[in-house]
Amino acid sequence: MSDIGFDRFTFGFTIKDSPDYLINVSSWGNDEYINGLSNSFSIGDCVIIENPLVAPKDPEKEDRLCPSTPRLLDSRDFNSLGDIVANGQSLDRNVINILTDVRSVAEPKYFTTEDGRKGQRLEVKLFDDSVTSFPLVIDRIRLLSVLQVLFILDARFDFDSFRNCMTATVNSKTIITVNPDTKEASLLFSYAKEISASGVLDEDDRPGDVPVRQLKLKAQENPEVFCGITYSFISKLDLDASVSKVIRSRW
Incomplete structure (x- = not known):
């Protein structure tokens, strides 16, 4: 979130000290503080929260800034x-x-x-x-x-x-x-x-062959590098350009 002259960041987590009660926590600060805080503990750790501002949830706020309190954990309440x-x-x-x-x-x-x-x-x-x-x-x-x-x-x-x-x-x-x-x-x-x-x-559980159409759609939706296997043919190859990306072909 931007303010005049600087950026503010937020980190949200949930704490509990009994099986029945949970509280959502939102911490605000600059990039260095929030990133340091978020990396300083993980699920299951004990934490000390000093001088917090305690307030009831505002139902009119956006849900992402005021998440609903999770329900009580039930070890039998799950699907396979x-x-x-x-x-x-x-x-x-x-x-x-x-x-x-x-x-x-x-x-x-x-x-x-x-x-x-x-x-x-x-x-x-x-x-x-x-x-x-x-x-x-x-x-x-x-x-x-x-x-x-x-x-x-x-x-x-x-x-x-x-x-x-x-x-x-x-x-x-x-x-x-x-x-x-x-x-x-x-x-x-x-x-x-x-x-x-x-x-x-x-055993290897990589996905099987993927159609070129799905590869193109995936590349448009997600800029991250991903892997897949496709059985296809080359429709265009610029001989004046680098072809080093063509590592091996099998016929």
């Missing part, structure tokens, strides 16, 4: 990834709770938007006892590792036309509990260790 895959596009734009394992964590991606704002993106592959791979996109870098059990409260699910499958997204309203102390999480972790030992998670 198999349920989501089975229902497919009927769950497009729905907010759902899931209990899942981490299959893989990609390298974080950092980018700058056209208006100069800096952003970040982390892609994670999830799995459970019903699905071996399910994509999750996180808009803030988090420390996650393979085989961690995640209880994700209020994840958004959308149909990705490029991947041709459902995907999960974490936003400012989502709460992630790492390795929750529940019976369901313990059973899922035991399954994760068993399936990991079998070597199934080592």
